[in-house]
Amino acid sequence: MSDIREVSVDELRxxxxxxxxxxxTMLLNMGPQHPSTHGVLRLLLELDGEIVVNVVPDIGFLHTxxxxxxxxxxxQKAEVMVDRLDYMNTVGNNLVYCLxxxxxxxxxxxxxxxxxxVILAEIQRISSHLLWLxxxxxxxxxxxxxxxxxxxxxxxxxxxxxxxGQRMMTTFIRPGGIWRDVPVExxxxxxxxxxxxxxxxxxxxxxxxxxxxxxxRTKGIGVITQEECLQYSxxxxxxxxxxxxxxxxxxxxxMGYDQYDFRIPTRTEGDVFARYRxxxxxxTESLKIIEQALNKxxxxxxxxxxxxxxxxxxxxxxxxxxxMIHHFKIWTEGFKPPVGHxxxxxxxxxxxxxxxMESDGSGKPYRVHYVTPTFANLQAMPIMxxxxxxxxxxxxxxxIDIVLGDADR
Amino acid sequence: xxxxxxxxIEKMHSEFxxxxxxxxxxxxxxxxxxxxxxxxxxxxxxxxxxQCMDVTAVDYYPAETGRFHVVYQLYSMPHNDRIQxxxxxxxxxxxxxxxxxxxxxxxxxxxxxxxxxxxIFNNHPDLRRxxxxxxxxxxxxxxxxxxxxxxxxxxxxxxxxxxxxPHPRD
Numbered sequence: 001m002s003d004i005r006e007v008s009v010d011e012l013r014x015x016x017x018x019x020x021x022x023x024x025t026m027l028l029n030m031g032p033q034h035p036s037t038h039g040v041l042r043l044l045l046e047l048d049g050e051i052v053v054n055v056v057p058d059i060g061f062l063h064t065x066x067x068x069x070x071x072x073x074x075x076q077k078a079e080v081m082v083d084r085l086d087y088m089n090t091v092g093n094n095l096v097y098c099l100x101x102x103x104x105x106x107x108x109x110x111x112x113x114x115x116x117x118v119i120l121a122e123i124q125r126i127s128s129h130l131l132w133l134x135x136x137x138x139x140x141x142x143x144x145x146x147x148x149x150x151x152x153x154x155x156x157x158x159x160x161x162x163x164x165g166q167r168m169m170t171t172f173i174r175p176g177g178i179w180r181d182v183p184v185e186x187x188x189x190x191x192x193x194x195x196x197x198x199x200x201x202x203x204x205x206x207x208x209x210x211x212x213x214x215x216x217r218t219k220g221i222g223v224i225t226q227e228e229c230l231q232y233s234x235x236x237x238x239x240x241x242x243x244x245x246x247x248x249x250x251x252x253x254x255m256g257y258d259q260y261d262f263r264i265p266t267r268t269e270g271d272v273f274a275r276y277r278x279x280x281x282x283x284t285e286s287l288k289i290i291e292q293a294l295n296k297x298x299x300x301x302x303x304x305x306x307x308x309x310x311x312x313x314x315x316x317x318x319x320x321x322x323x324m325i326h327h328f329k330i331w332t333e334g335f336k337p338p339v340g341h342x343x344x345x346x347x348x349x350x351x352x353x354x355x356x357m358e359s360d361g362s363g364k365p366y367r368v369h370y371v372t373p374t375f376a377n378l379q380a381m382p383i384m385x386x387x388x389x390x391x392x393x394x395x396x397x398x399x400i401d402i403v404l405g406d407a408d409r
Numbered sequence: 410x411x412x413x414x415x416x417x418i419e420k421m422h423s424e425f426x427x428x429x430x431x432x433x434x435x436x437x438x439x440x441x442x443x444x445x446x447x448x449x450x451x452x453x454x455x456x457x458x459x460q461c462m463d464v465t466a467v468d469y470y471p472a473e474t475g476r477f478h479v480v481y482q483l484y485s486m487p488h489n490d491r492i493q494x495x496x497x498x499x500x501x502x503x504x505x506x507x508x509x510x511x512x513x514x515x516x517x518x519x520x521x522x523x524x525x526x527x528x529i530f531n532n533h534p535d536l537r538r539x540x541x542x543x544x545x546x547x548x549x550x551x552x553x554x555x556x557x558x559x560x561x562x563x564x565x566x567x568x569x570x571x572x573x574x575p576h577p578r579d
Contacts, residue, residue, distance in 0.1 A: 354462060
């Protein structure tokens with residue numbers, strides 16, 4: 001017991017204003033177990049009556065030490081852990097990990113694998129936005145949107161199950177390509193999804209777009225200006241809702257996103273309503289990307305031919321000595337990329353998801369760091385919620401689409 | 410390397426004592442810890458690197474000098490390019506100036522580096538642990554911090570492991 005240090009109140013005094021010390025304002029704990037904090041987020045609120053004077057977010061309840069753990073695993077094993085970071089964007093986490101590794105090792109990805117990656121990443125984006133729409137509307141009181149959102153998310157999950165056997169933590173995208181080719185039913189399943197979704201999105205619009213309560217609770221709430229967004233390096237829908245068309249899929253295209261024709265939805269208000277509009281319009285744009293990718297899905301291999309990083313096909317093992325050696329080396333020692341470090345970023349449903357990967361030439365990553373959008377967005381939450389009613393704070397938390405696994409890592 | 414980045418690097422090279430490293434098309438500026446604030450200020454104000462996307466660190470234990478590298482990822486919104494700034498730090502009581510005044514978004518990122526690497530950021534307004542508990546001892550992402558694990562119990566060693574198992578808070 002003796003080595004546990006007591007944290008004194010003096011260390012925390014600078015977080016609140018002087019008015020809190022005199023008892024003029026009230027300090028209130030919200031969370032970590034609160035239904036509207038989407039996971040385990042603790043907020044220290046300083047309240048003047050019903051008005052929020054200051055918010056101090058306290059994160060770390062979901063810290064799992066993934067970055068530390070990855071340093072002692074080979075590259076293939078470490079990839080399995082990144083699914084669990086942002087559990088609403090599992091494909092995106094794998095994708096950015098593989099992009100970083102492919103940059104480090106100068107691996108090429110065949111066009112078919114690229115197109116399948118894009119399709120899966122966009123389905124994941126829609127599914128993440130659906131869950132966001134459902135939960136944030138439920139926080140404000142619209143229960144039925146949640147049920148509808150979950151229903152359609154199920155279709156996305158079924159597609160993931162079809163291709164990888166897993167509904168959430170797929171690890172389907174691997175360095176150099178994808179795990180295996182998609183089954184023949186894949187195209188029909190995605191076509192069904194594409195056919196169904198526009199009608200469903202219209203349903204959400206009918207439910208919310210003219211809903212008085214929803215409009216009252218979202219318009220003019222949680223405003224953040226473009227300058228503040230840039231200062232706090234926010235990205236994703238929060239930034240686009242302030243009028244800046246910044247999307248890494250367009251600005252720094254990866255995985256062949258430059259071949260697809262889509263629009264970046266923006267709004268200028270910067271409030272909760274604007275973020276809601278941006279996300280709903282993004283779902284439609286994602287559907288466009290999926291359709292284009294599916295229409296010209298190339299035929300060919302789905303893995304790179306570089307045997308230093310991609311295991312040989314099973315059929316070769318029995319007849320080819322070299323294939324056997326490569327197989328053995330890859331699964332015992334792991335891959336050995338060249339010494340160096342890279343930073344790669346991709347657009348996750350929440351914003352810029354970056355990976356800093358450093359290799360020392362061994363089979364294990366020397367350092368992997370995930371630069372996560374929720375971490376940045378959460379940091380700017382006090383700005384958005386200052387001088388708002390405490391009830392509107394719930395809407396603000398929902399609107400920045402927090403996933404605590406993403407923030408805490 | 411684009412012409413703009415070339416110019417930026419040449420300009421920075423003439424003003425400060427920096428080393429440039431290029432790997433896979435990414436440019437890294439190695440900066441002296443004493444110059445950091447001036448370099449960052451120049452990169453933001455003169456060269457329009459508007460955003461600091463990330464602050465992190467890498468531990469090169471057991472190297473004695475230059476044990477830590479603090480890594481800043483800067484992004485220029487108007488020009489759509491990136492540059493990396495790295496600072497070598499001594500392993501003995503590592504301290505560095507906080508860039509929080511230049512890039513307010515670095516606030517939490519620096520807290521995370523402090524928490525996980527034990528690097529002190531001078532003039533940081535709120536340098537507390539962010540992801541680990543406030544009373545935690547040690548800095549987990551250092552290379553000399555052991556990765557804990559629990560030994561698997563089998564029938565033949567069940568009692569032995571049970572005997573040595575640390576039970577928290579007793």
